[in-house]
Amino acid sequence: MSRQLSMIRDVDRHKDGTVTIGCWLHNKRSSGKIQFLQLRDGSGFIQAVVVKSEVAPEVWEAAGKLTQESSLYVTGTVREDSRSKSGYELTVTGVEIIQISSDYPITPKEHGVDYLMDHRHLWIRSPRQRAILVIRAQIIRAIQQFFDERGFHLVDPPILTPSSCEGTTNLFHTKYFDEDAYLTQSGQLYMEAAAMALGRVYSFGPTFRAEKSKTRRHLIEFWMIEPEMAFVTHEENLEIQEQFVSSIVQSVLAHCRRELEVLERDTSKLEKIQAPFPRITYDEAVEFLQKNGHEFEWGEDFGAPHETAIAEQYETPVFITCYPTEIKAFYMKPDPDRPEVVLCADMIAPEGYGEIIGGSQRIDDPELMEERFAQHELSKEAYQWYMDLRKYGSVPHSGFGLGLERTVAWICGLDHVRETIPFPRLLYRLYP
Known part of the structure; x- marks a missing residue:
């Protein structure tokens, strides 16, 4: 009937x-x-x-x-x-x-995290978990709307790749018939190729990191949003990022008030998230840490305690710019006035949520890219197609990557990223 x-x-x-x-x-x-x-x-x-x-x-x-x-x-x-x-x-x-349901395993009483994770397929029915997933869906809508309204094209890079994007070893290996292949940790290199064809592009898809990490900020499988933009410099890249994040937060505030109430989120903190965001250089960040009791040397990368200490000084996200060349990816463009640092930035979320965006201007000089390949011992054969982007009509271009789950965790005010995705993949969890 x-x-x-x-x-x-x-x-x-x-x-x-x-x-x-x-x-x-x-x-x-x-x-x-x-x-x-x-x-x-x-x-x-x-x-x-x-x-x-x-x-x-x-x-x-x-x-x-x-x-x-x-x-x-x-x-x-x-x-x-x-x-x-x-x-x-x-x-x-x-x-x-x-x-009629009988013996439903998740009752109104308190359950441990492991028990709830074992029953994740049912836990997502609860008001709190539903609210998180509704907000996640709104964030996704806001992301797509932001790029669609600005003339970006959605492009889908491959999930199976023959090599690593950043030359790291934290990759999931598989066989592609008779060849070695890996699950992607980033679609960025392919998006650079797409930008040379379509101007401004973005990808939205799953990425995988085989890091044996158990921190509250890490997932094994997570979703990345990776825009790449031809004829866009480092400064323009930062402006787009802060407009992007501001628009996401304001969209959630406009459409998900009830869900934020369920989570008991302090919305007054989110209402302050309006571009422009403050910017400090890596040098200034190091100086701040050293003055405030952190043992930290120039040339090291920031860990979670360092990012948190810096973020506590601000009510909005903050950019840390111009990291040392030696600790960043091979494709990042050096500062012409100071080649020991690159034209890059990490966006650190407030309230201790760490880096939510990493981005940079990319190297467009073919000779410099050749040098980087040699320094990082990268296979020219595997990356020949990437070198072709500098050989045939190279232009200044920039891009960034936003981690969806960390962004959801911050906007929702969650303690752990495991609640930000319907079925999290963690170091010791592949079920359900």
């Missing part, structure tokens, strides 16, 4: 009208002659009230049978209710059970 269903998020359109909702029972309580059903349908939550004296006996009986996560169709009248978080309540006139 076909039926016209409404969504919980749209009940405000049906004030004082009758709707039918396909849903699950999140929770239930009873005062004897009244049953209060907490319902969810993926789009939101609503309380439905079943009054014994106002419904048929079979409706009251069906409501009484419902257990946590049972599935059902509920018909009722939409009533305005200022006490409800959604502003509305459902006065039930009909209940049709689809399935």
